[in-house]
Amino acid sequence: xxxxxxxxxxxxxxxxxxxxxxxxxxxxxxxxxxxxxxxxxxxxxxxxxxxxxxxxxxxxxxxxxxxxxxxxxxxxxxxxxxxxxxxxxxxxxxxxxxxxxxxxxxxxxxxxxxxxxxxxxxxxxxxxxxxxxxxxxxxxxxxxxxxxxxxxxxxxxxxxxxxxxxxxxxxxxxxxxxxxxxxxxxxxxxxxxxxxxxxxxxxxxxxxxxxxxxxxxxxxxxxxxxxxxxxxxxxxxxxxxxxxxxxxxxxxxxxxxxxxxxxxxxxxxxxxxxxxxxxxxxxxxxxxxxxxxxxxxxxxxxxxxxxx
Amino acid sequence: xxxxxxxxxxxxxxxxxxxxxxxxxxxxxxxxxxxxxxxxxxxxxxxxxxxxxxxxxxxxxxxxxxxxxxxxxxxxxxxxxxxxxxxxxxxxxxxxxxxxxxxxxxxxxxxxxxxxxxxxxxxxxxxxxxxxxxxxxxxxxxxxxxxxxxxxxxxxxxxxxxxxxxxxxxxxxxxxxxxxxxxxxxxxxxxxxxxxxxxxxxxxxxxxxxxxxxxxxxxxxxxxxxxxxxxxxxxxxxxxxxxxxxxxxxxxxxxxxxxxxxxxxxxxxxxxxxxxxxxxxxxxxxxxxxxxxxxxxxxxxxxxxxxx
Numbered sequence: 127x128x129x130x131x132x133x134x135x136x137x138x139x140x141x142x143x144x145x146x147x148x149x150x151x152x153x154x155x156x157x158x159x160x161x162x163x164x165x166x167x168x169x170x171x172x173x174x175x176x177x178x179x180x181x182x183x184x185x186x187x188x189x190x191x192x193x194x195x196x197x198x199x200x201x202x203x204x205x206x207x208x209x210x211x212x213x214x215x216x217x218x219x220x221x222x223x224x225x226x227x228x229x230x231x232x233x234x235x236x237x238x239x240x241x242x243x244x245x246x247x248x249x250x251x252x253x254x255x256x257x258x259x260x261x262x263x264x265x266x267x268x269x270x271x272x273x274x275x276x277x278x279x280x281x282x283x284x285x286x287x288x289x290x291x292x293x294x295x296x297x298x299x300x301x302x303x304x305x306x307x308x309x310x311x312x313x314x315x316x317x318x319x320x321x322x323x324x325x326x327x328x329x330x331x332x333x334x335x336x337x338x339x340x341x342x343x344x345x346x347x348x349x350x351x352x353x354x355x356x357x358x359x360x361x362x363x364x365x366x367x368x369x370x371x372x373x374x375x376x377x378x379x380x381x382x383x384x385x386x387x388x389x390x391x392x393x394x395x396x397x398x399x400x401x402x403x404x405x406x407x408x409x410x411x412x413x414x415x416x417x418x419x420x421x422x423x424x425x426x427x428x429x430x431x432x433x434x
Numbered sequence: 435x436x437x438x439x440x441x442x443x444x445x446x447x448x449x450x451x452x453x454x455x456x457x458x459x460x461x462x463x464x465x466x467x468x469x470x471x472x473x474x475x476x477x478x479x480x481x482x483x484x485x486x487x488x489x490x491x492x493x494x495x496x497x498x499x500x501x502x503x504x505x506x507x508x509x510x511x512x513x514x515x516x517x518x519x520x521x522x523x524x525x526x527x528x529x530x531x532x533x534x535x536x537x538x539x540x541x542x543x544x545x546x547x548x549x550x551x552x553x554x555x556x557x558x559x560x561x562x563x564x565x566x567x568x569x570x571x572x573x574x575x576x577x578x579x580x581x582x583x584x585x586x587x588x589x590x591x592x593x594x595x596x597x598x599x600x601x602x603x604x605x606x607x608x609x610x611x612x613x614x615x616x617x618x619x620x621x622x623x624x625x626x627x628x629x630x631x632x633x634x635x636x637x638x639x640x641x642x643x644x645x646x647x648x649x650x651x652x653x654x655x656x657x658x659x660x661x662x663x664x665x666x667x668x669x670x671x672x673x674x675x676x677x678x679x680x681x682x683x684x685x686x687x688x689x690x691x692x693x694x695x696x697x698x699x700x701x702x703x704x705x706x707x708x709x710x711x712x713x714x715x716x717x718x719x720x721x722x723x724x725x726x727x728x729x730x731x732x733x734x735x736x737x738x739x740x741x742x
Contacts, residue, residue, distance in 0.1 A: 155463060156488045163649025177498035180464045180488035185646040186618050187675065190485035209675070210645055301659050305638075310494050321650040328657035330613075330664070332640050337518055338493040341471025342629040345732050349636035349725060351609050355663050356638070367495065367517070367740065374739045378732055417657060424653050424686055431682045432675065 131419050134252035135405050139280035141255020142273045142398065146242045147263040148226045154198040157181045158189060158223070160214035161202035164251030167321065168202055168228075168258040170314040171401075175393065176265050187213045189221070199223035201239075202257055204250035206232020209432070215239070228257055249420060251325055254318075254401065266394065276398045279390055283402050290406035293359070293384055297407075298414040302357040303329065307383070309336040309368045311393060312361050312400055319359070319404035326408035326419040336364070336371045347379035361400060362387040439727050442560035443713050447588035449563020450581045450706065454550045455571040456534045462506040464488040466497060466531070468522035469510035472559030475629065476510055476536075476566040478622040479709075483701065484573050495521045497529070507531035509547075510565055512558035514540020517740070523547070536565055557728060559633055562626075562709065574702065584706045587698055591710050598714035601667070601692055605715075606722040610665040611637065615691070617644040617676045619701060620669050620708055627667070627712035634716035634727040644672070644679045655687035669708060670695040 129137070156179055159169035166185055173181040182190060187210050193199060199218035203211040206229040215237060218225050225239040230246045230253075244256035259273075283290070297304055304323050308316025316333040323331030334343045347353070360383040364372055376383055386403055388396035412419045437445070464487055467477035474493055481489040490498060495518050501507060507526035511519040514537035523545060526533050533547040538554045538561075552564035567581075591598070605612055612631050616624025624641040631639030642651045655661070668691040672680055684691055694711055696704035720727045 162646060166646070166649075177500060179500050180490055180498075182488055182490075187645075190488070192485060192487050303660050303663075324650045324653050328654040330651075330654055330658045330660060337495075338470060338474070340733070340736060341474075342632045343638070344736075345730065346632050346636040346638055348732050349729075350638045352611050352638060352663055355611075355660055370740055371736070374736055378735050378739075421657075422653065424656050425648070427686050428648060428652075428679070428682055431686075432678055 129247055131249070131252070132409070134248050135409060136284045137248070137252070138255050138402055138405065139277045139284060141253070142259060142276050142280065143270070144244070144256050144259045145263070145270070146260045147268070148242070148260055149240065151198065151264070152224055154224055155179065155196040156192070157198045157200065158193050158218070159183045159200045159202065160189075160211045161185070162208050162210050164249065164254070164321065164325070165202045165204045165208065165211070165257060167314065167318050168254055168261065169200065171318065171397070172258060172261040172265070174311045174314050175397070176261070184214060186210060189214050189217045193218060193221055193223055195222045197223040198226070200226045200228065201234060202228045203232065203234050204230055204244070204248070204253050204257065206230060206234035228260055251322065262394070272392070272394060276390075276395050279395055279399050280402050283399070283406065287406040287410075290403050291410045293386070293407045294410035294414060296384060297357045298411055300357065303355055304331040305356045305358050306331065306333040307336065307339060307358060307360040308333060309361060309364050309372070312397060315397060315400045315404070316361065318401055319408070322404050322408035323411070325422070326405070327411040327415060328417045328421070329411070329415070336368050340371055340375055344375050344379060347375070347381045357384060358382065359384045359386055363396060437555055439557070439560070440717070442556050443717060444592045445556070445560070446563050446710055446713065447585045447592060449561070450567060450584050450588065451578070452552070452564050452567045453571070453578070454568045455576070456550070456568055457548065459506065459572070460532055462487065462532055463504040464490070464500070465506045465508065466501050466526070467491045467508045467510065468519045469493070470516050470518050471629065472557065472562070472633070473510040473512045473516065473519070473565060475622065475626050476562055476569065477508065479626065479705070480566060480569040480573070482619045482622050483705070484569070492522060494518060497522050497525045501526060501529055501531055503530045503532075505531040506534070508534045508536065509542060510536045511540065511542050512538055512552070512556070512561050512565065514538060514542035536568055559630065570702070580700070580702060584698075584703050587703055587707050588710050591707070591714065595714040595718075598711050599718045601694070601715045602718035602722060604692060605665045606719055608665065611663055612639040613664045613666050614639065614641040615644065615647060615666060615668040616641060617669060617672050617680070620705060623705060623708045623712070624669065626709055627716070630712050630716035631719070633730070634713070635719040635723060636725045636729070637719070637723070644676050648679055648683055652683050652687060655683070655689045666691045668693055671704060
């Protein structure tokens with residue numbers, strides 16, 4: 127059984143204090159992460175803040191042919207039964223990759239690979255703290271004081287998320303489609319917002335990021351039809367050329383943004399703050415729409431039919 | 435001066451016969467490609483059909499810290515003056531990466547690195563054949579008979595693109611936003627369609643891909659508001675679990691697709707066919723909207739302001 131969904135959201139501040147890492151690792155030349163949807167996003171967000179080795183996140187059934195004994199393979203599936211990740215993990219074991227798994231159980235936990243077991247009872251997207259922490263503890267920082275600070279930032283938002291509710295109200299008031307504009311190293315956080323709108327609010331949503339979006343997305347901002355159906359959300363706190371791009375793009379194309387201002391001092395603090403802000407905006411928007419954030423009937427029906 | 439834009443489109447069949455490769459390469463452990471927008475997409479499409487080494491496409495000013503003497507760095511900027519790519523290339527040279535460049539001139543051509551020089555006179559997005567061919571000749575196949583077959587497929591479409599015009603008519607008839615659904619190895623081709631709509635038709639457009647989209651995008655397909663503002667385009671020709679996902683997702687969420695059926699026997703033939711179909715759909719849609727596909731005033735104004 128799942129916890130109440132708001133309790134799951136409020137659990138994020140506890141999850142970032144989850145003490146888990148991948149243990150002793152042999153040297154490796156590259157990292158391949160397999161994970162889909164709410165599980166895979168942990169790998170994608172990690173891939174953007176770690177750059178000491180190539181990291182490829184695979185969202186498919188297979189593995190790249192270069193994956194071999196010199197590869198650290200991490201399979202992430204909250205349920206442990208995601209068909210794409212189970213297939214990729216078996217292939218990684220066959221090839222002799224160094225394998226680590228993150229799961230709460232299921233088929234993945236029975237493959238005999240070294241596994242970080244995370245608690246059951248969450249929606250995968252509400253278990254992000256558990257799913258990403260082993261990466262952070264192993265590769266970014268093992269200083270738990272950092273995670274304590276992050277935890278306080280997150281629980282402050284649990285106490286007061288009226289800003290996030292206001293943003294949800296603006297989107298809902300216009301029955302608009304969110305178009306979330308991020309920038310490095312928060313590109314995948316922007317994508318996380320998109321997926322949270324998809325799942326928690328059950329609405330279409332899209333993401334893009336500076337500077338790349340200036341070469342594609344922004345060109346029609348001035349000319350397109352249908353722009354009035356979208357709400358443009360942008361992450362604040364950028365600097366240098368990116369800050370200029372954010373500002374000039376708005377001015378030149380007459381595009382109004384709703385700005386999401388991160389709190390925190392370090393990149394990691396800002397990152398978690400922005401993630402959690404997206405949790406709350408999408409959650410409040412779901413409430414305003416009177417939908418059940420836990421309704422994943424589309425996914426369940428799809429899985430059933432794929433098995434037959 | 436640019437050629438007439440339709441002539442640029444029709445040049446694609448000639449471009450795939452462009453004889454160029456990266457020459458002798460020393461051994462490398464990974465590939466880092468820097469490129470933005472219409473230039474970067476050549477690297478992204480390549481990265482999806484090559485998997486003998488990790489490939490990371492960087493759409494930003496910097497380089498990952500792992501990039502070193504064991505890295506093959508390829509900088510792609512059609513103009514040669516893209517600020518992000520120029521900055522990344524200088525950094526790659528500083529770090530002792532093995533450097534190759536693809537450009538028609540500009541600052542990039544003056545850095546003293548080994549360079550594939552491509553013809554001037556095109557919009558970067560209309561020079562994709564030139565920009566991707568060095569990757570294909572070097573890493574995928576040097577069999578020119580393959581490219582001759584691709585060339586014939588493309589010029590057949592130049593002669594008759596009434597199917598593509600019909601698709602454009604459907605999108606334009608509803609003043610809808612294209613939402614292009616791809617699948618591996620055509621995920622980046624779906625993204626190319628999105629960017630071609632952005633640039634050639636000057637409209638917002640989005641892309642996603644199976645199986646990942648079933649974990650995110652598809653969940654609200656059944657519940658969202660605003661769905662009537664979109665046209666869902668899907669690439670045909672999938673098989674196995676992906677084919678099932680495409681079909682079941684449509685049925686379960688009551689989502690009607692416009693299917694784009696690729697021609698050709700090999701992956702490479704289908705890939706180029708699908709790319710060119712997107713060129714024509716976006717081009718016809720731009721004509722129907724009576725916009726100038728070559729108007730990149732937003733980008734030009736942005737570049738001017740970023741310099742000051």
